Amino acid sequence: MSKGCAASDAVIVHDIEQFLYQEARLLDDCKFQEWLELITDDVRYWMPVMGRRYRKGSKGMKALDKDQYEDREFSTEDELAIFDDTKDSLERRVARLDTGMAWAEDPPSRTQRMISNVTVGHGDTPSEMKVNSNFILYRTRGDLEEDFYVGSRQDVLRSEGGKWKLSYRKILLPQNVLSSKNASSFF
Amino acid sequence: MSKGCAASDAVIVHDIEQFLYQEARLLDDCKFQEWLELITDDVRYWMPVMGRRYRKGSKGMKALDKDQYEDREFSTEDELAIFDDTKDSLERRVARLDTGMAWAEDPPSRTQRMISNVTVGHGDTPSEMKVNSNFILYRTRGDLEEDFYVGSRQDVLRSEGGKWKLSYRKILLPQNVLSSKNASSFF
Amino acid sequence: MSKGCAASDAVIVHDIEQFLYQEARLLDDCKFQEWLELITDDVRYWMPVMGRRYRKGSKGMKALDKDQYEDREFSTEDELAIFDDTKDSLERRVARLDTGMAWAEDPPSRTQRMISNVTVGHGDTPSEMKVNSNFILYRTRGDLEEDFYVGSRQDVLRSEGGKWKLSYRKILLPQNVLSSKNASSFF
Amino acid sequence: MSLDVDNLVDAEKGLIGRAIYIDPQIYEQEARMVFARCWMYLCHESQIPKPGDFCTTFMGEDPVIVWRDTEGKVRAFLNVCRHRGNRLCRADSGNAASFTCAYHGWTYANNGCLVGVPHQAVAYNKNFDRKKWPLIGVAQLESYKGLVFATFDPSAPPLREYLGEMAWYLDAIFDRREGGVEVFPGVHKWVVPCNWKLAAENFGGDSYHGPWAHRSAMSTNFSARRPRQNDVQRFHLSPGNGHCVMGRQPDDASDAPEVVEYEKEGRAAVRERLGPRIDLVRPAVGNVFPNFAFNRGTASTIRVWHPRGPERTEIWSWVFVDKQAPGAVKETIRLTSLRSFGPAGTFEQDDIDNWQECTQTARGPVARGHMTNLQMGLGEEKFDEELGALASDFCISESNHRQFYHRWSKLMNTKDWAEL
Amino acid sequence: MSLDVDNLVDAEKGLIGRAIYIDPQIYEQEARMVFARCWMYLCHESQIPKPGDFCTTFMGEDPVIVWRDTEGKVRAFLNVCRHRGNRLCRADSGNAASFTCAYHGWTYANNGCLVGVPHQAVAYNKNFDRKKWPLIGVAQLESYKGLVFATFDPSAPPLREYLGEMAWYLDAIFDRREGGVEVFPGVHKWVVPCNWKLAAENFGGDSYHGPWAHRSAMSTNFSARRPRQNDVQRFHLSPGNGHCVMGRQPDDASDAPEVVEYEKEGRAAVRERLGPRIDLVRPAVGNVFPNFAFNRGTASTIRVWHPRGPERTEIWSWVFVDKQAPGAVKETIRLTSLRSFGPAGTFEQDDIDNWQECTQTARGPVARGHMTNLQMGLGEEKFDEELGALASDFCISESNHRQFYHRWSKLMNTKDWAEL
Amino acid sequence: MSLDVDNLVDAEKGLIGRAIYIDPQIYEQEARMVFARCWMYLCHESQIPKPGDFCTTFMGEDPVIVWRDTEGKVRAFLNVCRHRGNRLCRADSGNAASFTCAYHGWTYANNGCLVGVPHQAVAYNKNFDRKKWPLIGVAQLESYKGLVFATFDPSAPPLREYLGEMAWYLDAIFDRREGGVEVFPGVHKWVVPCNWKLAAENFGGDSYHGPWAHRSAMSTNFSARRPRQNDVQRFHLSPGNGHCVMGRQPDDASDAPEVVEYEKEGRAAVRERLGPRIDLVRPAVGNVFPNFAFNRGTASTIRVWHPRGPERTEIWSWVFVDKQAPGAVKETIRLTSLRSFGPAGTFEQDDIDNWQECTQTARGPVARGHMTNLQMGLGEEKFDEELGALASDFCISESNHRQFYHRWSKLMNTKDWAEL
């Protein structure tokens, strides 16, 4: 955040942390409809895919065309993604869970989200804040299945009617080959 | 919390977070006697057991008696539990560790508690606060043994003589079959 | 912290948390040069090694010389360590990563640091604060490799020119046999 | 291919080769020769009281549904869809008229019949007969005093014969009072890094470890039990077929005060039900071959040691109590039991740590080459007519261990029940 | 040592022994007899368009570099340094004239030649000849309509012969329009707890599961597809050699509106390219033996089932689209595909859960002893001259499964391609 | 059952079959034929200076206690209770008159005697003799210049004979100055995903990788070492029995300034102790067969490669220094060593990454079929009378690797030491 009063900064960060914790608890408690209410209608909910690339300057390979060599590892917005959802598709994902036939979630996964390292910056408009956080999403299902999804998020929160809503979320999972059998949870 | 001043809410949450961090550090440092001092004499320290149930409305099964079908997965207060302790039994658990013959804890487990997602609400009396938190309790012992206990807690903190004390703790571990050989730590 | 105003304590802790989060993000983003700028020239960056010892009073063994028996498990400052670095050696570690020939880090590890349980106390001088925190350093590399380094840190932060800098860090990893193939990240 | 395990179990000399705890080939043979043939404990009837009630469990590593059908009959089936082998039911318990497989929708009623095959009429030809593809039932299923057992082996002897004289000892645990016992809802399930036999032998006969391994828990009042000087004889009983029991003295009064009171008050009724033998011994702890164990006292548990590989066991442990016991007694037993047994149990933790290390040191080829010692009281056990069991002559002994492993090695080597 | 798998695959009766999904020895034999011999899909040419472009993948469990050399020729090599066996390239993709091994610095050019050996002149004696130590190339490499395949077996038939009549079905997926298809950058890679054959058989012929297993996704509009009453015949096609395809009716219009529009507009052009057979069937889903699968529709995916042990499969899945499709169609296909397939795919999740349980219940020795059922439409399939394939006579059938496993068992038992 | 590994190790042609790094059956044979027979490094005497001092370690996968008894004699035992095989001691180090087993309380004194059996008099019959159940001692234990070694094989030759000419090279590392060396308290222990032999061969003879694999660490001053043009000959030495050493030129001065100074000052004293051979070579890095390695320089380490399955090695690594070195030299060596070696070591990281990939690419059956290349300097090595070792003729060579694997294959195939 641009340097304002430390105390008021602390309050804003606190406020946003509490928003993220409430959001996480709704998801952990499978209250998906209530979760949808925290999301703006124009949300982009996006998780790109990862790859492994040699660093620029690596001596392990000699690029044929050095100038064009890129070491970006995450896919861009028009490429493949794990999630690339709108409010509508998120709503349908939630509706699917309520059909009684979403087999991979019946009995349901049990999840626990640990949100940490929350930092806040000004957004593109006065009503928006850019929020970075790290997370561990722990999921257990069946008898002994356990998954730890560890990553970070870049959110935009927008103040609507005095309440924060999520208007953009970019989720980065740094694992190249996902070790979980699915990503059936919301991040 | 009911909407008060954001700044004072922030201070209360901060204060309780610090209490939980101090508590966690005492446990990580094996200072069990000091930990007991943070606990009221009438505490209930409770960890129910988990089960797996089809969701209500599942098409994977047809209940014979649909009205009676319940999809609750955790045991209730009068059923089996992993922990169901009083101050006295907690004290005896601690005393046991000091006998020099608590074999599963000698050499001791080394633990690291990560407390996160702390939210606070008013309690049943003015001196009490309801506190929710998530945790990862990491335990390592022997050469390579590692356990990650991931769950959530519903606490009641009571102000006694100007200090917070723990008067109720409900610990939820969502794993159905615990993958750890024991639950020899305090949560 | 010695008991001051709760609100101002909250602000200080907030401030230091934000410092630690920013530091963690620089490391997660591989911005090592910027990270070095957060470190004082006289830093000691130290991670002792662990051992397993019977508790004092254990009945599993009978010491020949009971008075001399020590159950300390971490190495001391003049013994073996995993890290024992100065600003200079940290700079050289960073420089090594930029040679294009640090094979174990090319393609680079992807890391996610979860900092939690931050508590703060007065330091030895007015410009210093003692800061304790717990961490999970998640690292993934290659296809499916994942490591969870879980531990705690005892830092000293010093105010230099109105900014916090890290002047001492002791990192405790409680695992006896490290289950990771290396400790190629900064903690 | 079968290995001869005779050189690994020398019950006569009280020596055990440690490969039986760690060798994958022996584990595989055990799955076929022990777990696929013996009577296995499934659940207590009180857990599935109503028509449609079911719970899922395992017989060895085979997943099983125990299911009370609409007529009220308890049945058990492999929890496996006949079509492509999907796991049919994914819940631990509940109530169901039928399950429908999540893959293609085949539906099975609670009597095991395949009652629905989507598109059968149009997609399958007429040779396909639903009646030929019901759930695979167990070969035999019987209850004994509320305890439901089953076996996959049609040639196994009937349950009552398999239990033999052990039946009376089960009576003395589970059928002391009118109404028998009930199991508290909820189960402790966890995975421990040891071979299952180390757990089974412990509950079957390891009186020796109590005073040392559990002294910390006893000295901090997690149990009122104290070994007594006069617990001298006939403490370990092997009623045959590998089953094992340990007893207390008949007049033992080391339980919690309210429990002692309850026991005293009911003593006559118990004697009436169980006969005079109950004046000779009070059965307390035991293991029904191979992997069903119990402990009865202020801390009361029943449990199954599910094998999960040579070095891994999944423990399922319940707390039980006489159905007609007063509420205060039930609450005392509930609390004392869960503080002693289960993942946070003050007794159980120390046991498991030892079983783990007894298993894992066998990884070393040199260590594995040295046999372990089960010689306590070797040759001193005698068949006791009054108790109907081979009995040790002292309050600590390894006589039960020897019987347990003797039975195990016979089963491993012998296909025909008649030769056992 | 080789096991005879004949008793595990009875394609004529439609019965499968479950050991093929779980037995480590069968898995090992599969590695040698199936994955080291068959033509394996490597990548799409559009992923490595320029000289020096490379991507890394696996043929079975063998790591492979696919590399376009400086002259523009696509080559494939074991991703293994000839010196001490280090993994040469550790990136997924990029562009390289050469790679240098991280251990001792041997350097290989993109034609596979060993072009640099540090200190060779002084340290190696003159018998050491760099030419004898190039990267190990695959035995054969061929592209078919942009799809790059290779085999380690020099005696394997040429790709075109291996594909046989399947080639036309690949045309109908990947070469409908001028320019063929392109693959969106990025790949879903994840590990699932099932045997790879359960995934392969599913894409090869499991029309049966759709309406039940995927009803939740269909009813919430993650797909516009609906099975139709008149999808009656010739839906499952086995063009030989274990390859399998499922079709839609030729006039199917169940895609997203913009996709339907695009298909309609291009219908004549497609017919011109593919011939009149396209008026009989619209190929949609299939599996090229052994482990390359595709689905074409509003949701379009190509994928490889990499074996990773009997109970583990690593899925690599891409989204593809006709190169000349309009931007809006491409975006619809991108979004619909990633919401259906991949780790967060609403269809894929439910499939995988079922494949997992079909695999894991086979751990039990009793469950493993019961064969699974592939009898749907048994004996009703007929060779269809027009389609050049064995065709089911109904819109759901297990005829393709039977062909898949028949081929698999032949390969497992037979060393000589001529006898297959 | 034993496999003949001759076709996997062709030391004469410098070719290695990769199954030796990955095959579970070979690993199992290795446990019996190599680790259960060879002399294994246990610890340095300075780690257990006082009566009662102990540390725990492993010989292969067998857990061992090294224990100085009350009389001051160093002994070593299997860390296994004779009763039921429990792990007796669960600490890494400490001081003890006796240990008491956590299960039933058997107590063993530091001379290995079983000195306490609870209730022995009343519970065991008189045939039970405590004397017959002491801790299992190693077959032979000897120290060489502070280095404690043991073997489980009573027929193994004495340590001095086993070391042979390697003894002098150990002198040149560990006994240069009066008082020998001391080990800094604390040990690096970590698990790495590679076969142990890749680590052993690396320290035994892999001079080749340094300038490339470690250039990043050298160019950022983590080491002052630079390979020199005149390091031309006799750099790799195989003194027999599979032991390997690499040397520096005798006048090497590439250490840190204070270390160079210290070396210079002590040069005469060293020559006096070691004789004139020290003017020909300065031993620096090496591996005592099978799994004890050392590096001496500004960075100084000793370490054991504990096998933990074909693809896993547990490294235990210490830092050592001449006891009589000045404090500043000790501190320089402490810091330089821990920054080079260990989990955060700037040298060690890159080594391990390569060993990992050399192991894991062998998972592919095709890759596994191609032998790796150890042909550098093939046929150019000669026995050097002055050095008492087979010596390479150039400063980089794979002559030591060939000797290491030659010895390994002989041990794998031969039961009788006399035939080795």
Ligand code: FES
């Ligand atoms: S697997 Fe159960 S219906 Fe197909």
Ligand code: FES
């Ligand atoms: S292993 Fe590749 S250069 Fe040596």
Ligand code: FES
């Ligand atoms: S196992 Fe050691 S005393 Fe019984």
Ligand SMILES: [Fe+3]
């Ligand atoms: Fe016990």
Ligand SMILES: [Fe+3]
């Ligand atoms: Fe599907």
Ligand SMILES: [Fe+3]
């Ligand atoms: Fe090296």
